[in-house]
Amino acid sequence: MVEMLRFPFMQRAIVAGVILAALLAWLGVFVIMRRMSFFSDGIAHASLAGVAVGILASIHPLTTAIIFSIVFSLTIYVLERKTNLSSDAIIGMLFTSGMALGVVLISLKSGYQPDLVSFLFGNILAIRTPDLMIIAPLAVGIIVFLICNHKSITLMALDVDTAYLAGVRVSLLQIAFYVILAISVVLGLKILGIVLVSALLIIPASTAKLVSRSFKGLIIQSVSFSEAIVLLGIVLSYYLDSPTGPVIVLVGTAVFFLVFSYKQLVSLGRSQAQ
Numbered sequence: 001m002v003e004m005l006r007f008p009f010m011q012r013a014i015v016a017g018v019i020l021a022a023l024l025a026w027l028g029v030f031v032i033m034r035r036m037s038f039f040s041d042g043i044a045h046a047s048l049a050g051v052a053v054g055i056l057a058s059i060h061p062l063t064t065a066i067i068f069s070i071v072f073s074l075t076i077y078v079l080e081r082k083t084n085l086s087s088d089a090i091i092g093m094l095f096t097s098g099m100a101l102g103v104v105l106i107s108l109k110s111g112y113q114p115d116l117v118s119f120l121f122g123n124i125l126a127i128r129t130p131d132l133m134i135i136a137p138l139a140v141g142i143i144v145f146l147i148c149n150h151k152s153i154t155l156m157a158l159d160v161d162t163a164y165l166a167g168v169r170v171s172l173l174q175i176a177f178y179v180i181l182a183i184s185v186v187l188g189l190k191i192l193g194i195v196l197v198s199a200l201l202i203i204p205a206s207t208a209k210l211v212s213r214s215f216k217g218l219i220i221q222s223v224s225f226s227e228a229i230v231l232l233g234i235v236l237s238y239y240l241d242s243p244t245g246p247v248i249v250l251v252g253t254a255v256f257f258l259v260f261s262y263k264q265l266v267s268l269g270r271s272q273a274q
Helices: 006-031 037-046 048-056 061-082 087-107 114-121 131-146 149-159 159-163 172-189 189-196 200-211 214-238 245-274
Strands: none
Touching: 006 037, 006 131, 006 149, 006 172, 006 214, 037 048, 037 114, 037 172, 037 189, 037 200, 048 061, 048 087, 048 114, 061 087, 061 131, 061 172, 061 189, 114 131, 114 189, 131 149, 131 172, 131 200, 149 159, 149 172, 159 189, 159 214, 172 189, 172 214, 189 200, 189 245, 200 214, 214 245
C-alpha cells in the first residue's frame, strides 16, 4: 500500500477521487430525491460534443466539455418551462443530439484519440496535473456553494411549494443547481467516463438511503460510502491490474447489496424475535 502511494499518478488519482467522491455523493442525495438520474446521465452523454470540440481545437477537453454541459443544462431548463414536453423527452433529445454531434466531430480527426477513450470509459490513473488544477478548484467551489445554500437546496428538493413560501428564490436556485450538477458530472468523467459516471451519483446515495434515519445522516453516510467505494476501487484496480472505473462501480454495487442483505437479515431477526 505504501509502495503504491509513491507513484505520482496514484497520488493524483487519490486526491481527485477523494474530492469528487464527496462532491458527487452529496449531489447524489438531491439527485435521487428529485429523480434527476436521467438528467445526469444525459449531461454526461451530451458532453461528448464538448470533448470532441476540445480535441479538434487542441483545447483541454475537460474545459470545453464543462462549457457544453452548462449550455445543455440551461437549454434543458428553458425547454422544460417554455414547452409542454416532458423532461425525459427533452433530455433524451438533447443527449442523443450531443452524442451524435460528438461522433461527427470526432470523425473529422484521424488517428487514435487517447483523450476520447479516457472520457468515454474513465481512467482516474491517467489524471494529469492540469486535470487536477481544473477539477480541484471547481469541486471545492461547488462544495462551498452547497454548504452555503444547504438549507435552501434541501427545502427545494423536499417541496418546491414550501420553498417558495419560505422565501427561497426557487427559479434562480434551480438554474444554479442544474449548472453545478452538470459541471460535477463532467468533472467525474475522468474517474468513470461518460458511460459510468452516473453510478457515483446514484449508488452511494442509494446505499445510504437504506440505513439513514435523517436527512443529515443521509448526506454524511452517502459521502462516507462514496469515499470508501472510490478508495477501495482504486486500490483493487491497482493490484488486480483492471480498469479503475468499472472496478469502482462493481465495488459500489457490491457494497449496496451487502448493506441491503444486512438490513434484510436484521429485519428477519427482529420479526422472529417478536
